[in-house]
Amino acid sequence: MTAPKRIPQAERRQKILDAARQIFDETGNIDVGLRAISARTGQTTGAIYNLFSGKDAIYAALLQESLSNLHQHVAAAAQSKPDPRSALRAAATAFFLYYHQNLFEQRLGLYQFEDGKKTGLGQDADKILNDLLAQTIAEFEACFAQLSPIAVSPLSPVSDAKDLSHALTAALIGIGSMTTLRRDQSLNTSGQKLVDTTLNAFLSGFQ
Structure with a gap:
């Protein structure tokens, strides 16, 4: 047999x-x-x-897949543009759309923070996931680093490329959450318009 x-x-x-x-x-x-x-x-x-080892390990593996795909989307968008200004716009828009068009991915990313509680997934898993997110944020940082700041801008003297990339990521996550809750519609705007306005504000400090 x-x-x-x-x-x-x-x-x-x-x-x-x-x-x-x-x-x-x-x-x-x-x-x-x-x-x-x-x-x-x-x-x-x-x-x-x-x-x-359990449900958390499966969740961590799914989140690892999701963050890897996010980085691929953002990196491809940035690389498709010829200059850092348009690359930053493309990368930030790709970040927003990845979650806006895939609500499961957004829920997956925010699951640990439901009910106002942040839970870790273990030191090794947390490091892998943090490193993956850092790769995506680094795409924003690379764009900011290539831009020439305007000396009189309130952004340029106090914010370096890393700070700006972190702030932009936080803003995009906030916009994504707002659109999921449809708060953008209650304000008579849209998620994409909020992304564009946010990028205009960040880029106003650069030539």
Whole structure:
């Protein structure tokens, strides 16, 4: 009798992540138990535990995928433009649209902060995720670093490229949250218009 074909570990791992993403997306509930994932994949909970230490590890892996995709989107947008000013606009818009057009990714990114509580995912996972986000922020920083500041601008004497890239990221996250809650519509504006206005303010300090 021929032994059943053994599925490679990487393939089994990806099936678990794909199933978790599908369930999260269908139910709107990211905090889903391993039994639901087990039923979707046909793998026992024990088999899942062999690959992931628990729900948080699956969540961390999904967030790692999401942040990697975010960086690819932002980097590609920046590289498609010939100068740092237009590259910054393209990169910031790509950041906003990545979450605006993929609300699941936004919920995934903000899940740790629901109910006003920030929870860590372990030192190793947190470092990986922080490094991935830093790669995206570095795309903004590279654009700012190539711009020539206007001496009389209130931004240029006190803010370096790193500070500005962090501030821009925070602004984009805020705009994304506002549009998800439809607060932009209540203010008779749009998320994209807010992004454009924010970029105009940041770029006003540069030639």
